[in-house]
Amino acid sequence: MKFTPLLNRKDDMPLYQQLYEYIKKEIVSSRVEVNDKLPSIRSLADYLNVSRNTVDVAYQQLLAEGYVESRPKSGMYVTNTQFDLL
Secondary structure, eight states: OOOOOOOOTTSSSOHHHHHHHHHHHHHHTTSSOTTOBOOOHHHHHHHHTOOHHHHHHHHHHHHHTTSEEEETTTEEEEOOOOOOOO
16 A cells, blocks of 8 residues: 555544545655555455445545546546645
């Protein structure tokens, strides 16, 4: 696993949002590079011991905001768009 988010199950923020924020920060800070493939939903869910839905919702938010792109039959990849940290 290229990254290891620490999810706090006792936090008021939902797990999918914690995961989304973590991956977004990794992308913006260039710790995850352009064209890097994100782990599959199943493998990341198993690794983090969360539901696949949790990972899928985080990935869909990243996709909707343009941080990643979906490549058919291949997976999710980091895009080359520059973003400012909010």
